[in-house]
Amino acid sequence: MLEKKLNGTIIVTYRCNARCSMCNRYKAPSRPEEEITLDTIRKLPKMYFTNITGGEPFIRTDLKDIVRELYKKSDRIVISTNGYFTERIVELAKEFPQIGIRISIEGLEKTNNEIRGLENGFKRGYDTLKTLKKMGLTDVGFGMTVQDRNAKDLVPLYEISDELGMEFATASLHNSFYFVESKNIIKKREIVAKNFEVLINRLLSSNSPKKWFRAYFNHGLINYIYGQKRLLPCDMSFDTFFIDPYGDVMPCNGTKDKEVMGNLNATNWDDLWNSKKAEKVRKKVRKCDRNCWMIGSVAPAMHKYIWKPAYWVLLHKIKNFLGIKYSMYENRIVCDLRDGIVSDFELDKRSTCDLNAVAKNGLSKASQEQLINKNGEDIVDADIANQMGRDYVKKL
Ligand code: SF4
Numbered sequence: 001m002l003e004k005k006l007n008g009t010i011i012v013t014y015r016c017n018a019r020c021s022m023c024n025r026y027k028a029p030s031r032p033e034e035e036i037t038l039d040t041i042r043k044l045p046k047m048y049f050t051n052i053t054g055g056e057p058f059i060r061t062d063l064k065d066i067v068r069e070l071y072k073k074s075d076r077i078v079i080s081t082n083g084y085f086t087e088r089i090v091e092l093a094k095e096f097p098q099i100g101i102r103i104s105i106e107g108l109e110k111t112n113n114e115i116r117g118l119e120n121g122f123k124r125g126y127d128t129l130k131t132l133k134k135m136g137l138t139d140v141g142f143g144m145t146v147q148d149r150n151a152k153d154l155v156p157l158y159e160i161s162d163e164l165g166m167e168f169a170t171a172s173l174h175n176s177f178y179f180v181e182s183k184n185i186i187k188k189r190e191i192v193a194k195n196f197e198v199l200i201n202r203l204l205s206s207n208s209p210k211k212w213f214r215a216y217f218n219h220g221l222i223n224y225i226y227g228q229k230r231l232l233p234c235d236m237s238f239d240t241f242f243i244d245p246y247g248d249v250m251p252c253n254g255t256k257d258k259e260v261m262g263n264l265n266a267t268n269w270d271d272l273w274n275s276k277k278a279e280k281v282r283k284k285v286r287k288c289d290r291n292c293w294m295i296g297s298v299a300p301a302m303h304k305y306i307w308k309p310a311y312w313v314l315l316h317k318i319k320n321f322l323g324i325k326y327s328m329y330e331n332r333i334v335c336d337l338r339d340g341i342v343s344d345f346e347l348d349k350r351s352t353c354d355l356n357a358v359a360k361n362g363l364s365k366a367s368q369e370q371l372i373n374k375n376g377e378d379i380v381d382a383d384i385a386n387q388m389g390r391d392y393v394k395k396l
Helices: 037-041 064-072 086-095 111-118 123-134 152-164 189-204 210-224 271-273 276-287 295-304 307-321 333-339 344-350 366-367 376-388 391-396
Strands: 006-011 047-053 077-081 100-104 141-145 167-172 240-243 248-250
Touching: 006 086, 006 111, 006 295, 037 064, 064 077, 064 086, 064 240, 100 123, 111 123, 111 141, 123 141, 141 152, 141 189, 141 248, 152 271, 167 210, 189 333, 210 295, 240 295, 240 366, 276 333, 333 344
Parallel strands: 006 047, 006 240, 047 077, 077 100, 100 141, 141 167
Antiparallel strands: 240 248
């Protein structure tokens, strides 16, 4: 019998050098001594897809060793990064030219640098992507978290990625312990949705089936920002998992508090995956009403329930052929808001935004203790300065 392969995301560190306005993870870093080791990585199951993320994964100086180990058990690896550590990324790409790299760019230069809090962020990220492309890497692209501040840059950024022949992955604002955030929300829903609508039509009129399915994903993002039920079921923790820097295996990164199926440092994969604790988490997932629409939970669902996006794509390709464009008003809720049947206030209440909540951060006790007299930014800056030399902090 064929061995079942899973979809895994490895959060190799919670340290981050960016200062994104929609994510407070940089304030809550993990301690390097506690971060996931090669021994724990060796215990992971076979995977058809692995995403390596952080924090900023390239802060780890042993990332190459991690990737080498993961290629023994994964068919495809994609690293999500802010693209700041160009030399490290290029070095890694030399050894693994088949690797996928997604660099988070939040809009054109000014918008990106404001949102990500990296003074040279756009230039560094963009130059890194171009360098990777020149080296012959094919699986490279942009990742953009669309929000009120950058929605106008969505289509121009897509056009840049298209001209360069790169992938273009989108997301929108979410709240969770992983982002150490509970107050993210889209306020100008119609404006944001309008920009998604333009992007969806560009994607649908392309000749790439991959882009047609991306159009469906973006259609799902409109549905998400209007606080609606997910277009597809969420099966996280059934054939998909996340593992955090401490070796805790979790269903996803969208929960309010950290949900732990077991700790892989302390046991082996099969015992953890088949444990009662893991089963308990799966029961919670079945009842989860957070309705996230992030690629990590949607891509596996799109594969599993392929007929649903496939039907949508077919319908819209036929319409496109007949000259009928996709309209955001195909989503009933978009009409309801326009027509005053529902108010923005009501939609806000359906979102995961909670202005009174204190966001959890999922840190270990030791990582939390290092924050008693210092802030996370200073700890990580000192850490990187130590790795790279004193000029690092000046560059920021
Ligand atoms: S909807 Fe899915 S991805 Fe989101 S928090 Fe719930 S279980 Fe996790």
